[in-house]
Amino acid sequence: MQKFKDIKGFAFDLDGVIADTARFHGQAWHQTADEVGTTWTPQLAESLKGISRMESLQMILDAGNHTDDFSQVDKEALAEKKNHFYQRLIATLTEEDILPGMKSFIHSAKVAGYKMSIASASKNAPMILDHLGLANDFVGIVDPATLTKGKPDPEIFVRAAEVLELSPNQVIGLEDSAAGIESINSAGQISLAIGDAVVLSAADLIFSSTADVTLQSIQSKMDKIKSN
Template sequence: MAKFSDIKGFAFDLDGVIADTARFHGEAWHQTADEVGTTWTPELAESLKGISRMASLQMILDAGDHADDFSQADKEALAEKKNHNYQQLISTLTENDILPGMKDFIQSAKAAGYTMSVASASKNAPMILDHLGLTEYFVGIVDPATLTKGKPDPEIFVRAAEVLHLDPENVIGLEDSAAGISSINGAGETSLAIGDPDVLSEADLNFESTSEVTLANIEAKMQ
C-alpha cells in the first residue's frame, strides 16, 4: 500500500459511494426479474453491485434458468427497458441524496489540491452527478461504453487514473463492492472500501460508513 503522502488523486465508484442510487438499480432490476420470471433475492441483488448492465441482465437470467429463453435482441430490449425505468427513478435525485459526509469529503479533497475522477459502470453517471450538483468537482468520468471488460477487471480504474494523468500508485479508489475492490487492486491503486469489512476484506482500507471518510481518517489508516 502507498504512503498517504504519495496520494494525489481519488477515483470514485458512484452507486453506494457518492449516492445511494443502488436502491434505484435494485428497484429497476427487480422489475426486470419479475418480468422474466426470476425470483428476486437479497443474494442476487448483492451480486449485481458494480456489474455492467448486460452482465447484470445475464446474471438475472442465469439465476432463473432463463439464459436460453431470450434472443440477443430480446436481451437488449430488456436492458433498455430497465435503463428507462432507472432513469425515471434517478431523475428525482437532488443534493440531499448525497451519502452522509461525501460532499464534505469531495469538497475538502478538491480544496487540498487532489484531483478526482469517476469510475462507475453506470452509463448514467454524468446525469447523476448533474442532479447531485457535483459535476464541477471531477476532472472526468470514465465512459463505460469505451471499456472492453467490466469490474472486477482493472480496466476501469486504470482508465480513471489516466483521466487524472496520475500513476496508479498515486491514486486511491473508493468502492462499495467486492468486484470494485478487485478492480482497484488489479489496477495497482490503493483500495478504500465502504461497507462490511468481512465482505470487502480484500481492501487496503475499510470504512463501514461514508460518514467516516475524511482525509484525516484516511491518513491515519495509512500510517
Template sequence: MQFEKIRGFAFDLDGVIADTARFHGQAWHQVADQVGTPWTAQLADRLKGVSRMDSLEMILKAGGHENDYSQQEKVQLATAKNDNYLRLVETLTPADILPGMKNFLDELREKDYLMVLASASKNAPKVLQYLQLSDYFVGIVDPVTLSHSKPDPEIYLRAAELLKLPPAEVAGVEDAQAGIKAINGAGELSIGIGTGLKGADICFASTADVSLDKLLELK
C-alpha cells in the first residue's frame, strides 16, 4: 500500500499516544495476584490491545482458574481492575504524551488529515481529556459496540466508517502485534511502533521517530 492514498488515521492509544499501558499493567497485576495467577512479562505483553473481559479471561486461563469464577464474580474482578486503573489515569497530564506524538498529531491536523481513536479501552475519552487531545479526533470507536477484539479487524473497519473513508485511504497506528493484524485484516495501511512487530507496512522504532515527512517520503 502507498501512503499517498491516505486521508485519515486511526490510532491505538496505549503505547502509541500515551503510556497508559503501565497503568493497565499495574491494575491487572493486582487482579492476577488476587486470583493466584503468576504475573509474567509474557502475560503482560499478551494483554496489550485486548478488551477488559478478554484480558481477564486470559489471566484466569494462564493460572488454570478459568472455571473458578461465576460470570458475576468475573464482572466484579474486571470492575475492580478498572476502578484502580481510573485512579491512576487521573494523574495524567499533557507531559505524559509519548515523545514525538504531539508534534505528529499537530502535523496531521495542519495538513487536514482526519483522525479517530481505535482503542479497546472504554476509558479512552477520559485519557484524551487528561492529555488535552480530545479536539484532535473526529471520533472514538466505542468498544462496547464491537463483537470482536483485536486481532479481529472490526475495530479498524469501524474506524474507517467514523472517518467516512474507504479502508484503503486509512492508516492505522499500533504498537502491538494484535493491532497490526487487525489493521492488515481491515485492508488499511499498517504503521507499527516498536521493535519485533511482524507484518507492518511501515515500522518505526519508537514514537519519537514518527513524522509526516518520513511518511511522505514513502510515496
C-alpha cells in the first residue's frame, strides 16, 4: 500500500458516503417494484447500491421474473418515472442532510490541498451537491452517461482520477457498496469503505461511520498497515 504522504486526491461515491440519498433511491425503486409486481425485499434494496438506473431496473424485473414482460420503450419509461419521483425527493435536501463528519472532512481536505472528484452512478449528482452546498468543493464529476460500464467495473474510478489529473496510486476512493469497492480496487486506487466490515471486507481501509473519516484517521490506518 502507498504511503499517506503520496496521496493527492479523493474520489467520492455520493449516495451513502456524502449524503443518505440512498433512502430516496429506495423509496423510488420500491414504488417501481410495486408497479411491475416485484416483491420488495431488503436483499433487493441492498443489491441496487452503486448500480446504474437501467441496471437497477433490470435487476428489479429479474427478481420478479418479469424480464420479458416489458419492451425497451417500457423500461425507459419506468426508469424515467422513477427518476422524476427521485428528483422530487432530493429537491428537499439541505446542508443538514450531509452525513456526519463529511462536511468537515471535505472542507479540511480542500484546505489541505487535496483534489476531489465525484464517482457516482447517479446522473443527479450535480443537483444533489448543489442542494448540499458542496458543489464548489469538487474539481469535477464523472458523467455516468459517458461510461460504457457500471460498477463493479473500474471505469468510473479510472475516470475520477483522470478528472483530478492524478495517477490511480495517488487517489483514495470512498465507497459504501461492495460493487464500488471492487471498482476502486480494480482501478488501482486505495479503497476506503464506510459501513459493514464483513460486507466491505475487500476494502483497504474500513470505517464503520462517516463520522470516523478524517485525514488523521486515514493516515493512522495507512501507517498501521504499512508497519505490519
